[in-house]
Amino acid sequence: MGIDAGFDIVPKLTKSPQDQASWNIFLSKLRDQYTSDPTVEFKENYMVWKKGEHPMIPYSGHKFLRFSSKVSGGSDDLWEDVKVVIGLAQEVFGNKRVKVWHEGAVEDYFYKWPEVLQSWKSYDEPDVEPEETNPLFIIQNIPNKGRGLVAAVDIEPGTQIIAEKPLFTLSGPSIEALEGPISKILQTLPYKKQDQYRALHNNHKSNNIPPLAGIFKTNALPCGCDSHIGGIYLTICLLNHSCLPNAHHSWNAKSESETIYAVLPIKAGEEITISYTSENQSKNRQKKLKESFGFDCKCSLCTSPPRKIKQSDRRRTEIAALDKSIASDGTIFSDPLACLKDCRRLIKLLNEEYGGCAPTLEGRAYYDAFQVCIAHGDKARASIMARRGYILRRLCEGDGSESTEELWRLIEEPGQHRLFGMSMGWKSEVNDIPLGLDLDGAEKWLWRCN
Ligand SMILES: C[S@@+](CC[C@H](N)C(=O)[O-])C[C@H]1O[C@@H](n2cnc3c(N)ncnc32)[C@H](O)[C@@H]1O
Structure with a gap:
């Protein structure tokens, strides 16, 4: 007989970088505390206290549910260790996430014992991802x-x-x-x-x-x-x-x-x-x-003739200046036509410089153009700008990224954007697109070049 005490981490840790980073800090604090303590052993996949009920801390945080042991009925000294581990866990994960419990008190443990025992069993299995070969x-x-x-x-x-x-x-x-x-x-x-x-x-x-x-x-x-x-x-x-x-x-x-x-x-x-x-x-x-x-770049651009490098520098200077200035100084409201012109120029320069391989910068330019349109109530053009931005983002990030999902939403509902309706000077609905225009005419309409 005796009384169990310990702590659970709630919610359970995941494999996310934040949780992994925090768990690594916790492990590092435990190592500092126990490296020279002969009653604590560092095994291949977990550390274990060789007293009480041999409580363990795994090296993979996502396996952890509970650290506990009998703390009375013969192993009182372990309560001191449990308290130290609780303190270190609270330093890293905060008091809210570290649920401390003691069978002699009102506060109860969070996870059910069968799932805790299952998690302890998993500590022995190494946490290795299967090796994959990639055919690409x-x-x-x-x-x-x-x-x-x-x-x-x-x-x-x-x-x-x-x-x-x-x-x-x-x-x-x-x-x-x-x-x-x-x-x-x-x-x-x-x-x-x-x-x-x-x-x-x-x-x-x-x-x-x-x-x-x-x-x-x-x-x-x-x-x-x-x-x-x-x-x-x-x-x-x-x-x-x-x-x-x-x-x-x-x-x-x-x-x-x-x-x-x-x-x-x-x-x-x-x-x-x-x-x-x-x-x-x-x-x-x-x-x-x-x-x-520590290297001198010898890529195809850096090894091209000086004339070509100069031309690239000029283009990249203008690209950077346009990227910085568009929509940053209030011209989106005071001179939206100039803003749209700058976006179009930026996209042209990017295509010349990168031959279609600067999707993030080009996608950003389309997003700027989207903002100009939607700030003036023009849902038709805004939706097309969002669609073009989406296609570029999808090219370099795939469908599941936060930005592609956000752009996808804006194609359907550009009016959901926070800038919608600041002015309604260019008011249109998503489907207000003129029919029968050739490619050139459609581009002129899109960029308000008439
Ligand atoms: C992140 S590592 C890339 C992998 C590295 N090549 C290796 O063998 O582990 C970065 C290092 O790769 C080398 N490197 C990367 N790109 C290079 C380039 N364009 N020209 C020369 N060395 C390059 C440099 O030594 C650089 O510090």
């Missing part, structure tokens, strides 16, 4: 670039080349501070994955950055545009850079994976590339790539 590419050495991905077949624009879950995700106050947490995370992974992580490129060997953190800095991709959490991918991190990339990478929050889509036709045997930087001037780009990734 092979990994091979690329002259002067290290490893890279090369198309194994012809790939059409809009094809999803890979969707990969992170090996782990992490964030921290500084890159140096990540060395310890990464080392602890690696200890929780199978040896093969640890080796694969250590074999990723480290561009910071000669700096003062410790080795594991250097690898992280060289390879981590943000889990979302504005996210401070970086994710490591054993395949996607092998993609090399081009200033004229043929593929696009983005984080898909729903599937919690990083996706790569082809944005240009890629021939079998051709290298698949993404862009590492948004710098537009060739000199700044080169400088950024050298400083952050």
